[in-house]
Amino acid sequence: MFPIRDHNPSGRTPYVTYVLIVANIGIFLSYWPLFSDPYSLNLFYVNWAMIPAKIVHGGAYETLVSSMFLHGGWMHLAGNMLFLWVFGDNLEDEMGHLPYLAFYLSCGIGAGLVQLASEPYSLVPTVGASGAIAGVMGGYLLLYPKAKVDILIILIYIFRVVPIPAWLMLGVWFVFQLFGGLSMQTGGGGVAYWAHAGGFVIGVLLTLPLLLRRGGTRFWNRTDGHPPHPETRYAYARTHIPNVKRKR
Secondary structure, eight states: OEEEEESOOOSSOOHHHHHHHHHHHHHHHHHGGGGGOHHHHHHHHHHHSBOHHHHHHHOOTTHHHHGGGOOSSHHHHHHHHHHHHHHHHHHHHHHOHHHHHHHHHHHHHHHHHHHHHHSTTOOSOBOOSHHHHHHHHHHHHHHOTTOEEEEEEEETTEEEEEEEEHHHHHHHHHHHHHHHHHHHTTTOOSSOHHHHHHHHHHHHHHHHHHHHHTTTHHHHHHHTTSOSSOOOOOOOOOOOOOOOOOOO
């Protein structure tokens, strides 16, 4: 289940979102050659990724920021940038460019601290913009719970684009992060689930004052839980899959 777009164009050009996407891609390309040399790549991550034990014992707090702009591969990068592209523009539109940038960085740092608290003595490098983007998703959910999001559902050979409300898509995503985090306690690993869940909650909390300034529930009533812009409508093509009868 992948979000591919929403139905909510922003009222202003999301320059910060564009810059963040370009920065993430550019930084990834700058160290992409290291992927052919595992030793050099690991050394690079030791210096710039967030390693909980290194922060606890050495105070390498700058890695809480640097790790936000590193990724573990093309799919990791593409997935994060897709989510930022879908959900970032409306939040930047509502917050303003510089407040949105401060919000993004705060969510990323906070997510890193949550991951640090969940496993303070881990030696595993943590990289990715997922914590900051999870904060963007949390803020989006709080402001626009009924906004339509198109998701791509892939079931073996069936591909279907389905519009669903943001609260359902983002709520399911958040629950998955909680279950993933709990699985870490029983031997799961490989994904910083607590950073995702923590960033999401931090995003909700940091967006709450903005919602209250907009009138709280009155804001939802005025916009019906959507961004205050005309909704974009897309034409959907029905997927035709012929029925094949079994021979007896």
